[in-house]
Amino acid sequence: MEFLIAAANTPASFDAAAATEAYIATMDAAARARSDAYFEGGYWLILVNLLAGLAMAGLLLQTGFSKSLRDRVQGLVKSKSLTVAFYAAIYTIATTLILFPLTLWQGYFREHAYGLSTMTLGGWLNEQAIGLVTGVIMAAIFLTIFYVVLRIAKRAWWLWGAAVSVILLAVAIFIAPVYLDPLFNDYEPMEDSELRDDILALAQANGIPADNVYVFDVSRQSNRITANVNGLFGTTRIALSDTLIENTDPDEVLAVMGHEMGHYALNHLWEMFIIFALVLAIGFAFTDRLFAFLNARFGNKWGVSGISDIAGLPLLAACLSVYFFLATPIFNTVIRTNEAEADLFGLNAAREPDGFATAALRLASYRKIDPGALEEFVFFDHPSGRARIAMSMHWKAGQLALGAEDQSPELRLDRAGTISAALVSDRENE
Known part of the structure; x- marks a missing residue:
């Protein structure tokens, strides 16, 4: 450890690799084991959630629930679009209730077991209720429009369905800062301070149209x-959590905000719209084939006439979930690539490599810091802590080699050690 610190702090030749190891070495073994266990457990949850969803779809189809629900709603409202809307609302409620035990364990008890949640059970249930209400409304609207596309586009539904889905996603992102986010958190203007001014200066320097910062x-x-x-078309908003302000130092805050601004400045949102449209088109095409195959064999028993029949929604959702499961490494790689680009942008914009390195250590409380290459490729939708610290230190080495006066060969190992000690303390207090 002493050798690593000495090597990293040699002004004549800053060793980025040694600096990376020095930062990672500050993480307590027990805290690291807990972080690894939490994150690796998430790998299995991907499979568990898939199997639970497939089992639920089978239950709704095999018992005739889906067919009966469609028939009863049709008998009441007649209109195809209203049938879809009411079916979607009831379906959302039913599936939420069926999966509630898994959701409760995964979202509440597991989070508390690892010391990551601060919510009471009552508070958590309240948020679930809010999420259910908004989910019912959004599902009714989205699926009503989606099934109109299915009926009109017929064989080309997978292509038009992807386009409409992306448009509706853009609408959701547009309204989220104003109507959705405040349902779960209070947003208040950040108090006047040097840090606020620095964040706004960083935003203005990178073409972000915001004149305030929210906490x-x-x-x-x-x-x-x-x-x-977040936001689109005039609803763009810079926001940071109270935990970021209260639990980190200003250089870490600026490093994180530089990263977030990178997504905006690099047009990642628009890029993801295009990628998402392509991904959905392929996924819908896959779903179209798999749905047709399964419905040809079991459709009569399930009472599903075709893919435009709302009673087939459980099957459509199941087919799509299989596609997303199989394509997990591809999706994660696309997102991880964007995140790495934003990391580099943030380093260039904020110029706080040590702030970014210690912020990565803080994230290691629930993200495995040093995965294997294959593991990172398959399961990580963000660069690992090691990758982020290494990028920061190599960026710093390059700047020092160029004689950058705002960079120092010194490392913030004191702060890194404090972060590790805090993680150990949190574990002992559970």
Whole structure:
């Protein structure tokens, strides 16, 4: 350890690899084991959630629930679109209730077991209720429009369905900062301070149209640190969590905000719209084939006439979930690539490599810091902690080699050690 620190702090030749190891070495073994266990458990949850969803779809189809629900709604409203809307609402409620035990364990008890949640059971249930209400409304609207496309486009539904889905996603992102996010958190303007001025200066320097910074109370739900630059068409908003402000130093805040601004400045949102449209088109084409195959064999028993029949929604959802499961490594790689680009942008914009390195250590409380290459490729939708620290240190080495006066060969190992000690303390207090 002493050798690593000495090597990393040699002004004449800054060793990025040694600096990376020095930062990672500050993480306590017990805290690291807990973080690894939490994150690796998530690998299995991907499979568990898939199997639970497939079992639920089978239950709704095999018992005739889906067919009966469609028939009863049709008998009441007649209109095809209203049938879809009411079916979607009831379907959303039913599936939420069926999966509730898994959701409760995964979202509440497991989070508390790893010391990551700050919510009471009552508070968690309240948020689930809010999520259910908004989910019912959004499902009714989206599926009504989606099934109109299915009926009109017929064989080409998978192509038009992808286009309409992306448009509706853009609408959701547009309204989220104004109507959806405040349902779960309070957003307040950040108090006047040097840090606020620095964040706004960083935004203005990178073409982000925002004249204020908002703080939202993530601490009511979790001790995680987070931030975002969200919105479209005039609803763009810079927001950071109270946990980020209260639990990190200013250089870490600026490093994180530089990353978030990178997504906006690099047009990642628009890029993801295009990629999402392509991904959905392929997924819908896959679903079209698999749905036809299964419905040809079991459709009469299930009472499903075809893919435009709302009674087939459980089957459509099951087919699509299989596609997303199989394509997990591809989706994660696309997102991880964008995140790495934003990391580099943030380093260039904020110029806080040590702030970014220690922020990565803080995230390691629930993200495995040093995975294998295959593991990172398959399961990580963000660069690993090691990758982020290494990028920061190599960026710093390059700047020092160029004689950058705002960079120092010194590392913030004191702060890194404090972060590790805090993780150990949290574990002992559970």
